[in-house]
Amino acid sequence: MRPGRGNRPTLLRDDAYPATTGLDILRTVCRMAFDVAQVRGLFPALGDGWVHLDTPAGMQVPEQVATAVSTALRAPVSGPGGIFPASQRAEAIVEAARRAFADLVGADPAGVVLGPSSPVLLERLADAVGQGWLLGDEVVVSRLDHPGNVLPWQRAAQRSGCTVRWGEVDIETCELPAWQYGDLVSSRTKVVAITAASGAVGTRPDVRKIADYARAAGALVVVDASAAAPFLPLDMTAMGADIVAVSASAWGGPPVGALVFRDASLLDRLPSCSLDPGARGPERLELGPHAYPLLAGVVASVDYLASLDDAAIGPRRERLLTSLGSVKAYQAGLMASLINELRALRHVMVIGDAMRRIPSVAFTIAGTKAWAAVEHLAERGVCAFSDNGQNGVFAALGVGEVGGAVRVGLAHYTNTVEVDQLVRAVAELR
Secondary structure (H helix, E strand, C coil), rough: CCCCCCCCCCCEEEEECCCCHHHHHHHCCCCCCCCHHHHCCCHHHHHHHCCCCCCHHHCCCCCCHHHHHHHHHHHHCCCCCCCHHHHHHHHHHHHHHHHHHHHHHCCHHHHHHEEEEEHHHHHHHHHHHHHHCCCCCEEEECCCHHHHHHHHHHHHHHHHHEEEEECCCCCCCCCCHHHHCCCCCCCEEEEEECCCCCCCCCCCCCCHHHHHHHHHHEEEEEEEEECCCCCCCCCCCHHHHCCCEEEHHHHHHHHHCCEECHHHHHHHHHCCCCCCCCCHHHHHCCCCCCCCHHHHHHHHHHHHHCEEEEECCCCCCHHHHHHHHHHHHHHHHHHHHHHHHHCCCCCCCECCCCEECCCEEEEEECCCHHHHHHHHHCCCCEHHHHHHEHHHHHHHHEEEEEEEEEEEECCCCCCCCHHHHHHHHCCCCC
């Protein structure tokens, strides 16, 4: 098993910071308006005394999101379609949620489908898109993707007799080489499903290059951006995506997901799964009544993202780009320090060495099973996850052969003290 490049103390590389150290990046961020201490004050859950590096399962909830949900629960809200205030309030909440997701990815609110999570919505999408597939058609997925953007396409392909083709990761770097899609995509390819970033190993593939191969063949490009959305300014047009999936829980929002269509007219050409035979647009892929209080929380959560940089001004879309740009810079510095310190420990092997990444890290510890390492971290007050290496990208890397991997992720509220606490706890396992 060779999931990493040894334990050499190399610097984290990022396309925005090609020749800087972690300290250089942190100094740069100090001149920005991103204030991690202020951000931490927005999260009541951080008062429990734990170091929350459990971001791969979603961030903690900011106070303003919890307040928005509880306020909406107390307000009179009815079903849409009525002329009375409670009904109009429901319609207003739905439209506000569509606008919030649209601003996040740079799209038209008319193309935003709402649902309980991105995996659920991707399952509906695969069911709808796959109804027109024929024997011999193809779908392309990747080893880097979360199962939520793989299994729905595999099931749809199995029902119609389609072929599933795989984009493979480089076992040394955990990169997903874009050039291989020149061979994977053909005139029979119907969908190319790809992640904007891996929540497991942090890799950010070159989605635009992959999308160019797909679009040249007339294939639909479906991008799962759930892991990337909390950390990066997103632009679905620049990515070349036809459909982007996100889940608000990834950045501290409620359990609500969205499918965002670049071309909203595509929705009316897909088979409908709605209980309403007259459903149009996004409603064609929506089932049952919406959870209106949770949708109110979605709006508050996107507003939270837009306010992470005090210097952000203008419409919400512009504030999102500014704030998430500052988040990216701040966390690039933390990640550089964390990865260098982990690689300096002789008994630790960091998995992957991607050029571009989000702040998620996986590593193995010589002589220690991942589950035992996570128990040790919990005794030291650090929240982390273990993965047995039997599924997804870790299975492709053979991580199960060495006892699984420890997974951690940084959040907006993570600071240098917490990173140091993690490293000290891992060092004790030598």
